[in-house]
Amino acid sequence: MRRGAVRSVVVAGLLVLYGAGPADARSDPDAEADVAYHGRVRLAHGQLKVWMVPRNEGPGAVPNATVRVRLSADLADAQEPAGGCARVGRREVACETGALPRHGRGRHIVLLLGLRERPAEVAVRIDTLWDGGAADRDRANNEHVVLALDTGDTYAF
Template sequence: MRRVAVRSVVLAGLLVLGGGLPAGAAPVDAGPEADVAYHGRVSLAHAQLRIWLVPQNEGPSALPNATVRLRLSVPLADRQELAAGCARAGLREVVCETGALPLHGRGRHIGLALGLWEPVSEVVVRVDTWWNGGATDRNLANNEHVVLALDTGDSYAF
């Protein structure tokens, strides 16, 4: 097992330094390639943050599941009623499974009503992929978002 790990590190280093594999070397299996994206809305009103998002996969491979991470600039209230498949990951973080992401398809719609520790005038929400089953995603621009929500009740799209 250790020999395989060392070989993988050496091959990865050669790829970075030399731009390719050494002659006769087999490529390291990097898993499937997928393009996970998130689209949705965020709104803030009276210390309650509402998030609605839809995960999507543009391929070229389907994924059996992935996990989206939502990080907030302010602490969450102690008690939360989270949607199925979602869990608290820290004082300011929630993670949710996306469900299966078929090729050129969507995962399950995720809706959250998160209570904040105290009323604030604004919240920054960072959305990104926490886990994708080891898939390679060459386009991170559509699955990493930063959204500023003001305490107006207005929806901010991403």
């Protein structure tokens, strides 16, 4: 079996395990939420750190969701993602948010990611891969792009 095919099988299994599906697949057509992410990104010496807290600003609870972190640089081969997170490609990591109560927070997510090379900068894209089956009419607060320079400075989103 090819390496890409194995990765696809593993990713599909993880998404099934976490109950994830496409962002537009609705398990309850009347469910509405407003998933948002707030956090920080730091790049220092070829190592990227992402801290974030998922929030639900909306009227309904979300039993679980999946946040995706995409990078403009390749991840190093050896990665130990945080609990509830999985590498899903050369430049992507996905994490479950945990339950997002109505007007409440999910679990803190901290990713310490090694990069294949030491780039001068990395664009970090954060968005919702799966929204727990709820309708989210305000995508502006759950889609972020942060440019992190390899200076050790922290950038907020």
